[in-house]
Amino acid sequence: MIFRAVEDTDLITRVRQGDVEAFNLLVSRWEKRVFNYLLRLTGDPDDSLDLSQDVFLKAYQNIRKLDDAARFGPWLFRIAHNEAYSHFRKRRPEGGTEDASFLERTPAPGVAPELAIAVAGALGRLTPEQREAVVLKIYQGFRFEEMALILECPVSTVKSRLYTALDLMKTELAPTNTRGIR
Amino acid sequence: MNTCDRAEALRDYAFDELAGDELRSLEQHLATCAHCAADLDRLRLTTAALRVLPDREIPQRIAFVSDKVFRPSPIARFFGSFWNSAARLGFASALVLAVALIVSAYHRPAPVQVVSRSEGVSMAEVQHTVAEAVARVRAEDANFTKAALADAERKHEKENRELMVAVRENLEVMQKRLGVYSELASNEIPRNGMGQ
Numbered sequence: 001m002i003f004r005a006v007e008d009t010d011l012i013t014r015v016r017q018g019d020v021e022a023f024n025l026l027v028s029r030w031e032k033r034v035f036n037y038l039l040r041l042t043g044d045p046d047d048s049l050d051l052s053q054d055v056f057l058k059a060y061q062n063i064r065k066l067d068d069a070a071r072f073g074p075w076l077f078r079i080a081h082n083e084a085y086s087h088f089r090k091r092r093p094e095g096g097t098e099d100a101s102f103l104e105r106t107p108a109p110g111v112a113p114e115l116a117i118a119v120a121g122a123l124g125r126l127t128p129e130q131r132e133a134v135v136l137k138i139y140q141g142f143r144f145e146e147m148a149l150i151l152e153c154p155v156s157t158v159k160s161r162l163y164t165a166l167d168l169m170k171t172e173l174a175p176t177n178t179r180g181i182r
Numbered sequence: 183m184n185t186c187d188r189a190e191a192l193r194d195y196a197f198d199e200l201a202g203d204e205l206r207s208l209e210q211h212l213a214t215c216a217h218c219a220a221d222l223d224r225l226r227l228t229t230a231a232l233r234v235l236p237d238r239e240i241p242q243r244i245a246f247v248s249d250k251v252f253r254p255s256p257i258a259r260f261f262g263s264f265w266n267s268a269a270r271l272g273f274a275s276a277l278v279l280a281v282a283l284i285v286s287a288y289h290r291p292a293p294v295q296v297v298s299r300s301e302g303v304s305m306a307e308v309q310h311t312v313a314e315a316v317a318r319v320r321a322e323d324a325n326f327t328k329a330a331l332a333d334a335e336r337k338h339e340k341e342n343r344e345l346m347v348a349v350r351e352n353l354e355v356m357q358k359r360l361g362v363y364s365e366l367a368s369n370e371i372p373r374n375g376m377g378q
Contacts, residue, residue, distance in 0.1 A: 020246050020247070020248035021248070023246060024245050024246055027244050027245065027246070028243070031240050031243065031244050032237060032239065032240050033237075035238070035240040036237040036238060039238060045238070045241060049240065049241055049242060052240070052244060053244055056244055056246070057246075060246060115231060115234055116234055116235060118231075119231055119232055119234055119235055120235065123232070134232065137197065138229055138232045138233065139232075139233075139237070143199065144197075144199055159190075159193075159194075163190070163193055166193070166225060166228055166229075169228055169232070170224050170225065170228045173227065173228045173231040173232070174223075174224040174225075174227035174228045174231065
């Protein structure tokens, strides 16, 4: 008998055969990531939870349309991206969040609260597109190709948004020249 | 600001997006370029600062309940899977095409065999056959002409009869009118005589 970890692709195969419990296992693996992605975009925990449920419901309904089961993550975040922007259009026609305070939250243990506030402020001053690029790369760890799939734009655009955002935040979060170079 | 021409590659390197020769080349470059090394440090400080905001726990776990009412039937799943699978759709199309070919092969009419009879037939037989055919056609033509003439004569006689009837009727009408006129004339002559 060979033991191996159950991959997402195994679960997706079972879900396609109508196994709801396999989908629940898939949800348990991804719900925290999807929720935090939506929370960093919307800033509202209640909205983020509602949107997360909608995301997984749509994923269940459309999982047979997923061509490559190995790309479940980007596909799921593509749905989440669409849900978030649909939510923005309903709430605010211009899209995105306006208030940076939503990002202030309890920092990781051993981190000064001032730094957390500075980070939240720097993120809040970005455009929604730049912030989403930062969230997908820094917090979710997607590769550029995957981000391009999620955002439906070229890799060059993804890089441009991310690097512009980092240049803006670098002046606030890392102002000193660590090696004395000006 | 880093003005080095390797600035973009440096950022790709910071996010582990470089590989192979590009990776080795940039690592060599970093060992010699203080600007890029300082920029890399700042980039890493920035990303480290961003990570001080940890992920939150989801306030409520998401789970789905299987309900037979909403579950697609096995037949619906079977047919639904065809439209979402190019391989299955292709296989089904090939199967239908194969069945159509087999059915077509069984129902195709047998080819007509054309037998050449030119060999072994004498010229006299050909002439005899042609003469018979010509005689038959001529007889048919004569019959047809005879029937057509008889029909035309019948029509002609009928028309003549109708014409004669019409002439007789007209004649009778004319005779009646003539009688009336003559009566009127005989009555008027004495009256004129009396007036003189």
